[in-house]
Amino acid sequence: MSVWIAIAATAVGCYAVKLAGLLVPADALERPLVRRLAALLPVALLAALTAQQTFAEGQTLVVDARAAGVAAAAVALLLRAPFLLVVAAAVAVTAGVRALGG
Amino acid sequence: MTEQTALLDANTVEDKSDAAVVRDALGVGVAVGLSGFAFGVTSAGSGLTLAQTCALSLLVFTGASQFALVGALAAGGNPLTAAAGAFFLGVRNAFYGLRLSQLLALPRAVRPFAAQWVIDETTAVALAQPTRRAVRLGFTVTGLTLYLLWNLTTLLGALGAEAIGDTEAWGLDAAGPAVFLALLAPMLTNTTERTVAALAVLLGLGLLPVLPAGVPVLAAALAAPLVLWAHGRRADGAARGPENREASSGRENREAASGEERR
Numbered sequence: 145m146s147v148w149i150a151i152a153a154t155a156v157g158c159y160a161v162k163l164a165g166l167l168v169p170a171d172a173l174e175r176p177l178v179r180r181l182a183a184l185l186p187v188a189l190l191a192a193l194t195a196q197q198t199f200a201e202g203q204t205l206v207v208d209a210r211a212a213g214v215a216a217a218a219v220a221l222l223l224r225a226p227f228l229l230v231v232a233a234a235v236a237v238t239a240g241v242r243a244l245g246g
Numbered sequence: 247m248t249e250q251t252a253l254l255d256a257n258t259v260e261d262k263s264d265a266a267v268v269r270d271a272l273g274v275g276v277a278v279g280l281s282g283f284a285f286g287v288t289s290a291g292s293g294l295t296l297a298q299t300c301a302l303s304l305l306v307f308t309g310a311s312q313f314a315l316v317g318a319l320a321a322g323g324n325p326l327t328a329a330a331g332a333f334f335l336g337v338r339n340a341f342y343g344l345r346l347s348q349l350l351a352l353p354r355a356v357r358p359f360a361a362q363w364v365i366d367e368t369t370a371v372a373l374a375q376p377t378r379r380a381v382r383l384g385f386t387v388t389g390l391t392l393y394l395l396w397n398l399t400t401l402l403g404a405l406g407a408e409a410i411g412d413t414e415a416w417g418l419d420a421a422g423p424a425v426f427l428a429l430l431a432p433m434l435t436n437t438t439e440r441t442v443a444a445l446a447v448l449l450g451l452g453l454l455p456v457l458p459a460g461v462p463v464l465a466a467a468l469a470a471p472l473v474l475w476a477h478g479r480r481a482d483g484a485a486r487g488p489e490n491r492e493a494s495s496g497r498e499n500r501e502a503a504s505g506e507e508r509r
Contacts, residue, residue: 165343192450192466213420234424239417
């Protein structure tokens, strides 16, 4: 049940901000500080999420096969690989390291 | 710089054909739409049911928020804390909507229907078009293609995850962080953004053992206002003593300059 509550809250919240952008007068969000904060907020969240989902095992930090997979994704990004290839590299390397007992 | 390029494009490709716009839009819609597989697999692997996984793609329809929510739920987070993280990631869509509403010039009655498609990819395609007709066409074709494919591949990914069983043996738990990294990489264009990312990683990992699941990500979001505040202070400091200035990008130079003007 709690999963459905989370889904409903996320769906309502995310739709509301999308609609708000289309409805509010342009100058309401055009202040430079607000714009810069809005641009930096996803940077902070995505960086924290990447790190946590790579190194977290419950509430402890571990270095396992996922770290190798995400490192492979980073290399693919540096080589300007397309999105799907980046994700595929991470999955393949993680599976490979695990198969080798890593 | 970008605006100059856009103007140049507008002058040279004034009569960009509908077919060319549709081709651009389909390219983005298909490529990104297919990554719904990764979401479906990740969501099912995180323990969400088929119905819950599909509901997320149908109703939330903004990838980063969806991945964040299932990740937080899998980590045992409180549902509202998990939703808050997903919501904050979705806030950027409001700024896309702001830009799009000027370009699309939609009647107010149509806006609630267009709103669900206001995401990274539709905005990127729409902003690249030279005329209002092309903007509307690009937005609609990208939105429609992406919505249909994203939901179809979510369903197939979730079914596939149930069929193959142990998603970790297949390395599929690395798909989530790889998606986040791929979304993050193009945003890291200057020192401010890299500083925010580094501080957020430190906060996110450092607080993980001590705060309840889901909360460390929200705490890491504070990296954004903290770095902005520190830069504001440094710009003021630079105004008082120019020898202390340590500006490493154009944007910071401008800030330092405006700090000097204020004095």
